[in-house]
Amino acid sequence: MRPKIARRLMGQMRRDLNKTFLAHFTEAAERIRAGLPPLPMDYDTRWTRDYVRQQKEKMPKIGIAGSKWALAELEEPTKAIGETVDSLLVVGDPEDFLVDPINIKVDAWLEKVASDVTKRNAAQIQKVHDEAVAYRGPNGEALTPSQIARKIEKIAPEFTRHRARMIAFTDTNQAFNVGARVRYADLNVTVLEWMTSEDDAVCPFCQAMDGVKIRIEDSFWPEGATMTIQDGDVERRLNIKHGCENPPLHPFCGCVILPVIETLSVAVTQDDSTEI
Numbered sequence: 001m002r003p004k005i006a007r008r009l010m011g012q013m014r015r016d017l018n019k020t021f022l023a024h025f026t027e028a029a030e031r032i033r034a035g036l037p038p039l040p041m042d043y044d045t046r047w048t049r050d051y052v053r054q055q056k057e058k059m060p061k062i063g064i065a066g067s068k069w070a071l072a073e074l075e076e077p078t079k080a081i082g083e084t085v086d087s088l089l090v091v092g093d094p095e096d097f098l099v100d101p102i103n104i105k106v107d108a109w110l111e112k113v114a115s116d117v118t119k120r121n122a123a124q125i126q127k128v129h130d131e132a133v134a135y136r137g138p139n140g141e142a143l144t145p146s147q148i149a150r151k152i153e154k155i156a157p158e159f160t161r162h163r164a165r166m167i168a169f170t171d172t173n174q175a176f177n178v179g180a181r182v183r184y185a186d187l188n189v190t191v192l193e194w195m196t197s198e199d200d201a202v203c204p205f206c207q208a209m210d211g212v213k214i215r216i217e218d219s220f221w222p223e224g225a226t227m228t229i230q231d232g233d234v235e236r237r238l239n240i241k242h243g244c245e246n247p248p249l250h251p252f253c254g255c256v257i258l259p260v261i262e263t264l265s266v267a268v269t270q271d272d273s274t275e276i
């Protein structure tokens with residue numbers, strides 16, 4: 001469903017993030033070898049800045065891809081619904097990509113999540129470091145700084161690869177849906193509908209969101225919300241820390257938003273009432 005450009009940018013994003021995260025792990029290992037604590041004093045601001053710089057360069061481009069996709073979604077006669085759609089298609093220059101509103105939303109998202117990304121990586125470094133410091137060999141001997149540094153370097157590639165893949169997937173979908181949302185708002189769409197990728201990877205939380213409709217000025221979930229679902233016998237909870245104006249709902253969420261033409265709901269309601 002996502003256009004090629006979004007997938008290509010996601011690949012670049014993944015590689016660049018991995019490189020950046022690896023550099024942070026390497027920095028920590030070098031500090032340990034020099035007899036310093038693993039995390040530099042300024043890690044939160046500096047590492048977060050490295051992350052934001054990369055995402056800011058790529059996310060708006062993906063947002064533009066999302067806005068184009070949204071436009072195609074509205075112009076698709078089989079999906080767009082009847083004559084009311086024509087009234088929505090007050091399309092100006094198709095090259096007007098609504099860059100400013102997309103940038104504003106991408107910045108707001110990064111402001112909310114960027115420091116968390118850094119802290120998560122730092123927490124992993126600190127955890128491996130602390131475990132290595134506490135370790136004692138068969139004769140009670142401690143590890144040398146060099147051995148501790150090696151442990152950080154050893155876990156880094158797999159950890160950073162997974163993190164980079166997860167963030168690239170999730171932020172690509174965030175940017176894509178931001179672009180779609182901005183485009184819908186520009187075309188006076190008033191109601192949005194959640195749609196899953198409709199494949200086996202859809203989690204029960206997203207399954208529960210499938211088909212949920214909101215007004216475009218609202219959020220699917222406010223900040224700090226907890227979503228609760230019944231999954232068989234088990235009650236499952238998802239903490240939606242940063243709120244959810246549009247998908248993704250969680251890491252690796254591949255859901256999208258569709259435009260809803262409000263007059264359709266009215267027509268359906270009238271049909272129902274005549275049946276009764």
Ligand SMILES: [Zn+2]
Pocket residue numbers: 196206247248249250252253254255
């Ligand atoms: Zn999802």
